[in-house]
Amino acid sequence: MQDDRSKKSEQEIDFGVLGEFLGYRLRRAQMNFFAKFGEVCEDLGISPGLFAVLAIVDRNPGLTQTAVAQALGNDRSAMVAAVDKLENKNLLERRPAVNDRRSYALFMTEEGNRFFANAVERVSCYENEMAKCLKDDSEKEWLLDALERLANKSL
Amino acid sequence: MQDDRSKKSEQEIDFGVLGEFLGYRLRRAQMNFFAKFGEVCEDLGISPGLFAVLAIVDRNPGLTQTAVAQALGNDRSAMVAAVDKLENKNLLERRPAVNDRRSYALFMTEEGNRFFANAVERVSCYENEMAKCLKDDSEKEWLLDALERLANKSL
DNA sequence: TCAGGTTGGTGAAACTTATAACAATTGTTG
DNA sequence: CAACAATTGTTATAAGTTTCACCAACCTGA
Numbered sequence: 160m161q162d163d164r165s166k167k168s169e170q171e172i173d174f175g176v177l178g179e180f181l182g183y184r185l186r187r188a189q190m191n192f193f194a195k196f197g198e199v200c201e202d203l204g205i206s207p208g209l210f211a212v213l214a215i216v217d218r219n220p221g222l223t224q225t226a227v228a229q230a231l232g233n234d235r236s237a238m239v240a241a242v243d244k245l246e247n248k249n250l251l252e253r254r255p256a257v258n259d260r261r262s263y264a265l266f267m268t269e270e271g272n273r274f275f276a277n278a279v280e281r282v283s284c285y286e287n288e289m290a291k292c293l294k295d296d297s298e299k300e301w302l303l304d305a306l307e308r309l310a311n312k313s314l
Numbered sequence: 315m316q317d318d319r320s321k322k323s324e325q326e327i328d329f330g331v332l333g334e335f336l337g338y339r340l341r342r343a344q345m346n347f348f349a350k351f352g353e354v355c356e357d358l359g360i361s362p363g364l365f366a367v368l369a370i371v372d373r374n375p376g377l378t379q380t381a382v383a384q385a386l387g388n389d390r391s392a393m394v395a396a397v398d399k400l401e402n403k404n405l406l407e408r409r410p411a412v413n414d415r416r417s418y419a420l421f422m423t424e425e426g427n428r429f430f431a432n433a434v435e436r437v438s439c440y441e442n443e444m445a446k447c448l449k450d451d452s453e454k455e456w457l458l459d460a461l462e463r464l465a466n467k468s469l
Numbered sequence: 470t471c472a473g474g475t476t477g478g479t480g481a482a483a484c485t486t487a488t489a490a491c492a493a494t495t496g497t498t499g
Numbered sequence: 500c501a502a503c504a505a506t507t508g509t510t511a512t513a514a515g516t517t518t519c520a521c522c523a524a525c526c527t528g529a
Contacts (some may be wrong), residue, residue, distance in 0.1 A: 172381075173373040174369070175369050178458075185344040187387065187462075188342055196337060223508090234487070237485090283331070286337065312444050387487070392516065
């Protein structure tokens with residue numbers, strides 16, 4: 160007689176090879192981070208992607224859209240909607256590039272600076288909360304380093 | 315005189331707080347894994363998501379679609395298209411559940427078993443290749459553990 | 470049994486993401 | 500300078516994901 164697995168609770172499920180795969184574990188961890196980011200920044204109206212754009216422009220004023228896209232590993236077509244949203248929120252602005260009439264240079268507005276500083280406060284707070292499941296700062300540093308290695312590894 | 319940042323190469327970009335955020339690093343690492351997965355499994359015609367479904371059904375035959383969705387952290391509506399694809403490829407099949415006429419029980423087909431064994435071979439190979447940027451097996455174990463903790467952390 | 474609430478699978482709509490093409494501009498090369 | 504290739508921002512298109520409501524089936528409690 161075949162037992163009825165359909166009623167099995169989630170705890171008892173055998174994940175098989177998935178449990179040993181870095182790719183799967185990365186995905187699960189990242190899903191959790193995105194979900195928590197959404198909760199924390201719900202009222203701010205920005206996604207992790209928009210936050211990343213602000214972070215880049217904040218530290219590298221005058222970059223073109225494609226430069227930001229390349230920095231973040233996105234396609235430049237994705238940057239159009241992102242910059243549109245941030246411009247509509249008066250957080251950054253497109254200025255015509257001085258030496259290339261095709262491209263725009265991106266700059267934070269005053270409101271953008273305030274907004275971003277506030278957002279960093281929030282995100283840092285929730286990052287620290289999440290990092291509490293790590294033993295100490297050295298483990299976090301090590302993890303950041305390992306993740307960077309994995310992000311840059313080529314086959 | 316303001317220097318021209320628009321020509322800055324990607325190497326020189328200042329990532330600011332992003333560099334210290336686990337969420338961002340996780341995203342970058344995962345993006346890389348997904349891209350590499352796509353390269354390795356291009357001819358197999360499956361995504362990481364479909365692979366995960368096969369992995370769960372393989373080890374837990376008879377599960378319902380919803381149970382698989384919960385195990386993977388997806389919405390159950392996403393499972394419809396996924397199972398449709400896998401069924402069209404003759405890799406798994408929906409059988410009517412014995413004690414609940416609403417639900418299906420999912421089982422691998424013979425072809426599915428062969429296909430999945432082959433896929434696991436490939437994915438394991440590429441996982442090991444990616445893991446070469448980790449020092450040794452103990453570092454990988456530790457990383458898997460840290461990722462699981464982050465995936466289950468609640469605020 | 471029967472009402473009310475819950476759950477499983479599904480489909481439509483909204484949303485995001487990836488790919489391709491396009492016009493305008495710039496760079497390059499003979 | 501002229502022809503050709505490459506690049507920028509953009510739009511369109513498609514493909515993939517989430518969100519929501521729906522219906523049928525199940526379950527509970529009077």
